[in-house]
Amino acid sequence: xxxxxxxxxxGWRDLALASxxxxxxxxxxxxxxxxxxxxxxxxxxxxxxxxxxxxWQRAVLGAAWSIGYNGLAIAWIRDLHPLTWLGxxxxxxxAIALFAWGAIVFWSILRVLAWVFCVELVYGWSRQVExxxxxxxxxGGAIALWGAIEVLWSHSPLDWTPLAVTQSPGNLWLLHLGxxxxxTLVSCLLVACNGLLAEAWLHRAQASLRQRWGLTAAGxxxxxxxxxxxxxxxxxxxxPSTQLKIGIIQGNxxxxxxxxxxxxxxxxxxxxxxxETLVAAGADAVIxxxxxxxxxxxxxxxxxxxxxxxxxxxxxxxxxxxxxxxxEGRLTQTLFSLDGRAQMxxxxxxxxxxxxxxxxxxxxxxxxxxxxxxxxxxxxxxxxSHQVFETPFxxxxxxxxxxxxFPYLFRDQxxxxxxxxxxxxxxxxxxxxxxxxxxxxxxxxxxxTSRYAVRATNTGFSGLVDPHGKTLWISGFQTTETYLATLxxxxxxxxxxxxxxxxxxxxxxxxxxxQWRWGNPRPD
Numbered sequence: 001x002x003x004x005x006x007x008x009x010x011g012w013r014d015l016a017l018a019s020x021x022x023x024x025x026x027x028x029x030x031x032x033x034x035x036x037x038x039x040x041x042x043x044x045x046x047x048x049x050x051x052x053x054x055x056w057q058r059a060v061l062g063a064a065w066s067i068g069y070n071g072l073a074i075a076w077i078r079d080l081h082p083l084t085w086l087g088x089x090x091x092x093x094x095a096i097a098l099f100a101w102g103a104i105v106f107w108s109i110l111r112v113l114a115w116v117f118c119v120e121l122v123y124g125w126s127r128q129v130e131x132x133x134x135x136x137x138x139x140g141g142a143i144a145l146w147g148a149i150e151v152l153w154s155h156s157p158l159d160w161t162p163l164a165v166t167q168s169p170g171n172l173w174l175l176h177l178g179x180x181x182x183x184t185l186v187s188c189l190l191v192a193c194n195g196l197l198a199e200a201w202l203h204r205a206q207a208s209l210r211q212r213w214g215l216t217a218a219g220x221x222x223x224x225x226x227x228x229x230x231x232x233x234x235x236x237x238x239x240p241s242t243q244l245k246i247g248i249i250q251g252n253x254x255x256x257x258x259x260x261x262x263x264x265x266x267x268x269x270x271x272x273x274x275x276e277t278l279v280a281a282g283a284d285a286v287i288x289x290x291x292x293x294x295x296x297x298x299x300x301x302x303x304x305x306x307x308x309x310x311x312x313x314x315x316x317x318x319x320x321x322x323x324x325x326x327x328e329g330r331l332t333q334t335l336f337s338l339d340g341r342a343q344m345x346x347x348x349x350x351x352x353x354x355x356x357x358x359x360x361x362x363x364x365x366x367x368x369x370x371x372x373x374x375x376x377x378x379x380x381x382x383x384x385s386h387q388v389f390e391t392p393f394x395x396x397x398x399x400x401x402x403x404x405x406f407p408y409l410f411r412d413q414x415x416x417x418x419x420x421x422x423x424x425x426x427x428x429x430x431x432x433x434x435x436x437x438x439x440x441x442x443x444x445x446x447x448x449t450s451r452y453a454v455r456a457t458n459t460g461f462s463g464l465v466d467p468h469g470k471t472l473w474i475s476g477f478q479t480t481e482t483y484l485a486t487l488x489x490x491x492x493x494x495x496x497x498x499x500x501x502x503x504x505x506x507x508x509x510x511x512x513x514x515q516w517r518w519g520n521p522r523p524d
Contacts (some may be wrong), residue, residue, distance in 0.1 A: 017044050017060040022068020028166035029073045031436035038166040039193050039221065042071075046198035049116060052126045062116040063109045070108035073161045076434040077101045085256040100356070108157045111149055118145045118441040120514060137511070139195050144511040147188045157355065160405050160437070163187035168440035172469040174224060176231035178448040179494040181503035182407055188507070189224045193217050204252045218354040232468055244393060244420070246454050247278025247286040248460045252480040255428045259294050267293055272308045274482045279315045281484050285393070287320040289458040290333060290350075290400050290424040297323035297336050297346065309342055316340035318392045322400070322424040322456075325349060330381040335359060335398050335424050337391045346390030348398035349383025350408055382491055385409065388416050394489060397451060401425040404441040407448055414449040414497045419489035421446060421453035428459045435461045443469045450494050452487035463476050 008014070024041035027034045030215075045065045083099040084090060101142035119125060122145070123138040135478035150162050164183035167174050167190075177185050196217035221500075251270045257263035273290055280284050299302045303323070312319055318339050325347060333353070337346035353359045359379035389398035397418030403409050404423055423442055423486050427435055439461050446453040446465040453465040462475040464485040475481050 008048075008053065010053070010057055014048060014057075014061060018048060018064035021045055021105050022065040022070075023072055025065075025069040025163075026072030026441050029166075029437060030169070030434050030440045033170045033436075035167050035170040038163065038190055040197060042163075042191065042194035042200070043198040046138035046195055047201055049119075049125045050198065050202055055117075055120065058116050058120065058125065059113055062112045066109040066112040067105055070105045071101075072236055073437070074101060074108075074438075076430055077104060079430045079434065096356075103355075104160070104410075106160060107156070107479055108161060111153050112510065115142075115146050116151050118149070122512070123519070131190065133518055135199065137515050139192075139199065140507075141511045141515055142195060143188050143191050144161060144504070144508040146191045147184045148508045150184050150187055151501060151504050154406060154408070157352070157361075157398040161191045164444065165437070165440055166446060168188070169443040169469060169471065172447070173228035173232050175444055175447050175469055176228040177224060177405075178444060179450060179496055181499075182411070182448060182496045182501040183444055184501055185503050185511075188503070189220065189230050193221055196220065212398065219257065236467055236488075236490075237492070238488040242419075244487050244489060245282055245284045246485045246487060247275070247281070247283035248454060248456045248462050248464075248475075248481075248483045248485055249278070249286065249292075250457060250460065250475050250479065250481045251292060252288060252459050252478055254459070258291070264294065268306050268308055270480060272311050273316075275311050275319065276315070277482050278484060279317045283317060283484055285318040285320065285391070286458040287422055287424065287454060288320040288322050289456045289462075290335075290426045291324070292321060292458070293323045295324060296326055296331070297321065297334070298325060304342075312338060312340070312342040320391070320398075320422055320424070327381045330378065332381050332383060333400055334383075335389070335400055335422070337389060337396075339392050345392060346388075348387055348389045348400065349381070350400035350403060351383045351385055351387075351409055352402045353382050354402055365373055386412055386416075388413065389422070394419050397421045397449065399423045399445075401427070401438075404438060404445060407445060408500070410445045410449055411497055411500060414451065415493065416501055417491070418449075419451070419491055421449070421451045423453065423455050425455070425457040426459070426462075427457045432460075435459075435477065439471070439474065443471070448494065448496050450492050450497075453491055454485055454487065 001004035021041050021044040024037045030037035048061050055392055077100050078097050080100060081093045083093040083096060119142045123141050153159050162183060164186035167186060196213050200213035201209050249271055253266050258267060271292055275286050295302045321336050321338060323334060323336060325332040335348045336344055338343050355361050366516060389396045395417040397410055397413040399409060424506040442453050442455055443465050446467055447469040450467040452467060460475050460477040464472040466472055471485055
């Protein structure tokens with residue numbers, strides 16, 4: 001097949017290339033949206049991993065690439081600072097923001113290193129001489145292992161930057177492959193094209209091999225986008241009887257004041273006026289952001305003796321209100337579904353809580369030392385991964401803030417009969433970069449489930465997304481707004497909703513069986 005040559009000279013150029021290509025991948029993600037870079041940004045790392053070198057060098061290169069990618073993509077975490085309103089000293093606030101950034105990047109480094117070492121263990125990255133079959137088996141195995149590790153990480157407490165998100169919201173055609181088997185299929189296609197381009201470069205001295213690898217990459221790119229375009233062009237069956245007009249309120253009440261009396265009074269005023277405005281405009285229902293009313297909504301005088309509650313009873317228009325609930329003696333971050341009498345007909349408790357902000361990791365061990373960093377003092381109670389959200393208009397798909405990064409939460413609710421998506425988020429104190437990425441996550445969820453998505457946020461960006469991922473409306477940044485969104489309830493089940501992520505386990509099993517049957521048991 002080919003000869004890779006001697007081990008390269010180790011130096012800062014390798015690190016610069018690895019981190020630089022990682023930065024290219026980071027530029028593909030919102031808000032920069034240079035999504036085309038994702039099709040080549042993994043290839044330099046692949047080339048360096050394929051060269052003969054010690055394992056520790058491969059580990060360092062993988063870490064450098066991940067720092068470039070995730071360090072840039074998650075740079076918005078610095079917006080946590082300042083936390084002085086919580087009583088944290090200025091320097092302590094800086095330290096917390098840097099620690100949060102470092103912890104998230106470290107967790108992402110582990111994801112890439114898991115992939116590097118798994119490929120090394122099963123296939124070996126480099127051989128002095130190899131057959132075409134061995135190269136193809138390694139390529140397929142590397143793609144399958146990347147997908148499997150992404151799935152594993154998606155069930156961990158921290159996950160935000162799978163490769164698929166680099167294509168949202170710019171490349172809607174390709175994102176439609178998520179309807180077939182979820183976002184991991186998109187990630188695997190990206191890895192495949194990068195790997196093929198890397199192999200073409202490694203064999204650039206051999207014209208026939210270079211063309212074979214390069215043309216395969218081009219063909220895969222065209223087939224993926226062609227299939228995505230076919231799905232993108234499918235008409236939406238929108239019956240007039242399924243239409244809903246949902247009012248969205250973006251309150252723009254900063255977290256630093258909303259937990260105190262000034263913020264409480266502002267919340268009551270803004271959301272009551274917004275509700276009445278939207279009702280007058282013809283809303284069938286109204287939604288407020290996550291934590292709009294920072295008190296326990298159920299069975300408390302404050303929840304039932306305020307102008308907002310009275311406005312619901314007077315107008316008779318249902319509302320989905322973001323507030324706090326309680327389960328097993330602890331607070332929950334909850335979206336309540338209220339009918340026209342302000343009576344609860346359903347609720348959704350946030351599943352994926354934010355570390356430090358909503359729960360304290362390893363609370364039994366370190367809770368006493370970092371308890372003050374949690375906005376609510378004690379850890380909140382997460383909701384079940386399998387919830388249904390009832391509304392006066394049928395079952396819906398609900399999510400709160402960080403839940404948007406976990407596609408299986410949406411898929412499960414869609415399979416249970418959810419007809420449209422409602423996401424409620426705070427997004428304060430983060431700025432435009434985080435908001436753009438959050439919007440990109442919800443665009444993917446709308447496409448995967450083929451549902452309309454209504455996004456209500458506190459400080460931006462609220463929005464309306466159709467089942468093909470088109471953003472029909474998006475709010476401003478740190479503005480107080482109301483908007484009347486028109487959507488249609490849908491019950492269609494995409495292959496992903498019906499069967500889940502079937503592609504990744506099947507492809508992984510086939511790749512491992514192929515290596516066992518035809519591969520070299522001692523790859524290096």
